[in-house]
Amino acid sequence: MSTILVVDDEEDILDLLTFNLERAEHTVLRAADGNIAVNVAIEKLPDLIVLDLMLPGQDGYQVFQHLKEDSRTKNIPVLMLTAKSEVGDRITGLKLGADDYVTKPFSPRELVLRVQALLRRVKKAPPGTFLRVGPFHLDKANFKCFVDNEEVELTTTEFKLLAILLEADGETATRADLLRNVWGYTDLVHTRTLDTHVKRLREKLGDFAKHIQTVRGTGYRLKLEEA
Secondary structure (H helix, E strand, O other), rough: OOOOEEEEEHHHHHHHHHHHHHHHHEEEEEEEHHHHHHHHHHHHHHOOEEEOOOOOOOOHHHHHHHHOOOOOOOOEEEEEEEOOOHHHHHHHHHHHHOOOOEEEOOOHHHHHHHHHHHHHHHOOOOOOOOOEEEOEEEEEOEEEEEEOOEEOOOOHHHHHHHHHHHHHHOEEHHHHHHHHHHOOOOOOOOOOOOHHHHHHHHHHHHHHHHHHEEHHHOOOEOOOOOO
């Protein structure tokens, strides 16, 4: 059983998510205000946060930034709720480091499945070993990434994505494999989450981003030699 903090200022959505998450045997904490959400997250340290963007007090972006700046809450995975028409909101959320998003209106069943997939991914974190490939050095026990001996701050999702690409040893990781192994999706879903995370990962890797290659129509691979 996991503890989920649901943050939304619409009571009917809070009730709907509470009902469905509790039916899936999760414990649910609720907050209808951004300021309250931050306080509850710090006090209760939930396993995952479902965060709406449009909130009184602090909006979802501000709440997210506060959580990521606090050492007690920075590693809690966050699933953002966004308005379906606001594509920019989704992209901004993922760029900030959100682990996933669901658009409104949403299917309660899909949201519960997304939550469970994200929880599985966090719990299946790589064991306490080191992975060294060329200039890349991953400390799997502490989710630390070093590139050319310089630490690069990655989210849990970015870390897992990079680890899988490194472990593929130059072979192409298909979109289906990455969505399954990083996000826990059991079906091939149409989502830009993967591409957005790869784009953000490349931005953080700077000059070393050239090693992550797009294999058109298939997926991605990491090659140490320059193309």
